[in-house]
Amino acid sequence: MVVFDAHHDTAPLDQPCMEEIHLIRESEYTIEKLTLLCRDELSELNDDWIHAGIKLGLIENSIIFGVQHSYPYAKGIDNLTKEKIHIL
Numbered sequence: 189m190v191v192f193d194a195h196h197d198t199a200p201l202d203q204p205c206m207e208e209i210h211l212i213r214e215s216e217y218t219i220e221k222l223t224l225l226c227r228d229e230l231s232e233l234n235d236d237w238i239h240a241g242i243k244l245g246l247i248e249n250s251i252i253f254g255v256q257h258s259y260p261y262a263k264g265i266d267n268l269t270k271e272k273i274h275i276l
Contacts, residue, residue, distance in 0.1 A: 189238070189250045189251070190250075190251050190253070191238070191250060191252045191253070192252075192253045192254050193252055193253075193254060194254060194255065194256045195233075195235050195255065195256070196235075196238070196252050196255050196273065197234065197235055197236060197237045197238035197239065197250075197252070198236070198238055198239045198273055199231055199233075199235040199236040199239065200236070200239070201230075201236055201243065202229075204229060205225070205229040205240070208225055208228075209225070209240065209243045212225065212244065213244065213245060217244075222244075225240070238250050238252075238273065242272050242273075247272070248272065249273075250272060250273045252273065
């Protein structure tokens, strides 16, 4: 995934969101389930979407151009996820 964005979309996912992602991965993926996850669990600032996509197994790697480094980088994400996100 190639992204042009001022922030890196790697904000930490809270426990209820991680639990919902686990349930989605264990069951059948549907557009409805993914839409509800985005609406109900992910940040309204859309600053955790790439992190969620990686956890869902929908994104393998991400390259992000244009990040303003005033945004905190990768706080609260595990090392495996960090290895899949490249900020330029």
